[in-house]
Every structure is written in structure tokens, then in C-alpha cells.
Amino acid sequence: MLAEDYMDLALRLAKSVDGQTSPNPPVGAVVVKDGRIIGMGAHLKAGTAHAEVHALEMAGDEAMGSDLYVTLEPCSHFGKTPPCADLVVEKGIKKVWIATTDPNPLVAGKGIEKMRKAGIEVEVGIGGQEAKNLYNVFFHYIQTKTPYVTIKTAITADGKTATFTGSSKWITSEQARLDVHKLRHQNDAILVGINTILKDNPLLTTRLPQGGKNPIRIVLDTHLRIPEDVHVVADSSVKTIIVCGKNASNEKEALLQNRNNLTIMRQNTETIHIPTLLEELGQLGMMTLFVEGGAEVNASFLKEQAFQKLIVYTAPKLVGGKTSPGPFGGEGMELMESALPLQFTNVEMIGPDIKITAILKKG
Numbered sequence: 165m166l167a168e169d170y171m172d173l174a175l176r177l178a179k180s181v182d183g184q185t186s187p188n189p190p191v192g193a194v195v196v197k198d199g200r201i202i203g204m205g206a207h208l209k210a211g212t213a214h215a216e217v218h219a220l221e222m223a224g225d226e227a228m229g230s231d232l233y234v235t236l237e238p239c240s241h242f243g244k245t246p247p248c249a250d251l252v253v254e255k256g257i258k259k260v261w262i263a264t265t266d267p268n269p270l271v272a273g274k275g276i277e278k279m280r281k282a283g284i285e286v287e288v289g290i291g292g293q294e295a296k297n298l299y300n301v302f303f304h305y306i307q308t309k310t311p312y313v314t315i316k317t318a319i320t321a322d323g324k325t326a327t328f329t330g331s332s333k334w335i336t337s338e339q340a341r342l343d344v345h346k347l348r349h350q351n352d353a354i355l356v357g358i359n360t361i362l363k364d365n366p367l368l369t370t371r372l373p374q375g376g377k378n379p380i381r382i383v384l385d386t387h388l389r390i391p392e393d394v395h396v397v398a399d400s401s402v403k404t405i406i407v408c409g410k411n412a413s414n415e416k417e418a419l420l421q422n423r424n425n426l427t428i429m430r431q432n433t434e435t436i437h438i439p440t441l442l443e444e445l446g447q448l449g450m451m452t453l454f455v456e457g458g459a460e461v462n463a464s465f466l467k468e469q470a471f472q473k474l475i476v477y478t479a480p481k482l483v484g485g486k487t488s489p490g491p492f493g494g495e496g497m498e499l500m501e502s503a504l505p506l507q508f509t510n511v512e513m514i515g516p517d518i519k520i521t522a523i524l525k526k527g
């Protein structure tokens with residue numbers, strides 16, 4: 165096995181816990197001695213042992229003089245657990261391979277410096293690109309303190325999200341809809357607009373055969389029009405936040421407020437200002453936000469350029485109709501040259517559907 169293979173295993177461990185370590189990054193670690201894996205681990209939940217701790221515990225005394233492969237620079241500050249860089253020194257590791265350094269100013273380079281000072285060889289970079297892709301969410305959150313936003317939409321081959329009568333079930337296949345539930349599991353919060361609630365009465369829960377984490381449900385409802393008998397209000401098993409404007413009815417708020425697991429987040433502006441909302445959600449520790457539409461909500465995120473990733477599921481169907489809706493409403497760009505630049509990062513078939521992943525190009 166090569167160093168790349170051991171780092172690949174550490175990256176697979178990190179990816180396996182992606183979505184469950186918020187607001188911490190998903191990290192994987194592997195300990196190797198004389199070509200034998202003697203320890204491996206992943207950070208499983210914020211506030212619990214880091215990946216290096218699990219891997220070094222499993223290695224026991226054999227850790228002395230071994231190599232450690234870790235996907236993110238070992239921490240060097242006292243967070244909820246003692247610093248891993250100190251543990252690495254204490255265990256007498258010979259060489260540490262790190263896929264990528266940590267952008268967190270508290271940590272950047274300090275862990276590496278501590279280990280090098282103790283005479284440990286440190287090499288940064290193998291698996292680096294893959295690690296950066298895995299950590300783009302965490303790095304975004306650390307640097308902006310706002311959630312990493314993914315907009316997801318499902319369209320027919322002619323770009324419609326419903327027929328001209330509003331009929332939309334279902335556009336994409338069972339497999340594609342299952343894939344969407346994996347994305348829900350990986351996100352801290354899911355957001356829709358009141359029109360989607362009124363039209364679809366969605367559950368917005370994660371329904372995977374092996375179970376999955378339910379994201380916090382967020383509904384943008386400027387005037388608090390939401391009926392009390394819709395799923396997201398009546399089903400109190402999932403934390404739900406309804407965001408309204410400053411002039412929304414106080415009586416309606418009082419009615420809704422006393423339901424458990426339901427919070428009203430009243431903005432101090434008449435309409436909902438997306439960048440302000442994202443700051444508030446970031447302060448609540450939400451690292452990732454999954455926007456499932458509808459068209460008006462997507463349009464507001466587009467206008468503010470307040471998203472990082474776009475996922476489009478395209479079904480092999482045609483519905484036509486000059487008034488059939490598309491995935492982004494609002495006024496839209498006047499000229500093609502003002503189109504928002506994206507970069508396609510992945511295209512794959514999910515059953516009969518095509519899943520396109522794109523990121524918003526910076527700057």
C-alpha cells in the first residue's frame with residue numbers, strides 16, 4: 165500500500181460521517197506501522213473524541229514510531245477535548261501525513277508547528293484536493309459564520325417544475341427522490357417558501373430505508389399565512405422555524421408560538437432579507453442549509469447570490485406549456501450576459517434522471 169492508499173482510507177472514513185459532526189468538520193484518521201494498519205477512526209459527533217483519538221486509542225502502545233494519516237490538520241487548541249497535536253507528540257508518532265490544513269485562524273499551522281518542534285516529520289498535501297472538496301462546507305462556515313447553502317430543484321427535460329395546471333407529482337424517479345433524502349440527512353436545515361407549503365403540504369423529513377437525521381425545517385412565510393393543520397406545523401416531532409416579516413400578525417404568532425418544537429423568527433424588516441437570515445441561522449450553529457424551493461424562494465437566493473451549490477435533477481419528460489413554471493421565479497436577469505456564472509462539478513445518472521451539481525463561481 166502507498167501513502168495515498170492510507171490517506172484514501174482516512175478520507176473514506178471522513179466522508180462516512182459527513183453531515184453528523186456539525187458544527188465540527190468530518191475527520192478520518194489511520195495509524196500504520198511497518199505496512200500494517202494498527203488503528204483507524206472518525207470524529208463521530210461534535211463534543212466527542214476526535215478521529216485521531218479513536219485511531220491512536222485503537223493502536224495502543226504500538227503507536228510509538230508509527231505513521232498517522234489524517235484528513236485535516238490535528239487541532240492544537242483546547243476545544244471540548246484536549247488538543248490532538250499534543251496527543252500525537254505524547255504517543256511518539258514518527259511521521260504525520262495531513263491532507264489539508266485548517267483555515268480556522270485558531271488552528272492554522274499551529275498543530276503542524278507543535279509536532280515539527282517535537283521532531284515529528286509532517287507532510288501536507290496527499291489527498292488534499294479531495295479533502296478540500298469535503299471541507300468546502302466547513303471552511304465556508306468557519307470563514308463566513310453562515311450556512312453553506314445548496315439549492316436543489318427537480319425539472320422536466322424542458323425545464324419545468326410543474327405543468328401549467330400546477331401538477332408536479334412526480335417529475336423525478338423514486339431513486340432520485342431517495343437521493344434527495346440523503347442530501348436532507350446531510351444538511352442541518354431544510355428551507356422552503358410558504359407557496360410550497362400551501363401547494364404540496366410537504367413533510368420535509370428524511371425518509372431513508374436505514375433512517376437518517378431530520379434537518380431543522382425552515383419556512384419563509386412573510387405574512388404568517390401558514391395554516392395550522394399542515395404537516396410542518398402539526399407534526400411537532402421535528403424542530404421547525406417559521407420566518408416572518410416585522411408586520412406579520414401578532415395573534416397568528418401567539419397561536420403558532422405555543423406549539424412545541426415550533427419557533428417564530430420575526431425579522432425586523434417588512435420582507436425577509438436572506439443575508440440577514442443566513443447570519444441568524446449561522447449563529448444558531450447551522451453549518452449547512454438545503455433550499456428546496458419553490459421558485460420565488462429560489463429567486464430570492466439567486467438575486468442575493470446567497471448560495472454556494474446548485475443541484476438540478478432533470479427527468480426524461482416533456483410537459484410544455486408557455487405558463488408552466490420553472491425553478492427560478494422573480495424578475496430574473498435582463499440580459500444573458502448578466503447570467504450568474506456557475507461551474508459544473510459533477511454530472512451523473514440517478515436511475516432514469518440526470519443529476520447535475522454546480523457551484524457558484526466566486527467573484
Ligand SMILES: Nc1c(/N=C/[C@@H](O)[C@H](O)[C@H](O)COP(=O)(O)O)[nH]c(=O)[nH]c1=O
Nearest residue numbers: 318332334335336344364366367368369
Ligand atoms: N415534485 C418533485 C419534487 N418536489 C419538491 C417539493 O416541491 C416537494 O414539496 C417536497 O419535496 C415534498 O417533500 P416530502 O413531503 O418530504 O416528500 N422534488 C423532487 O425531487 N422531485 C419531484 O418530482
Ligand SMILES: [Zn+2]
Nearest residue numbers: 214238239248
Ligand atoms: Zn483534534
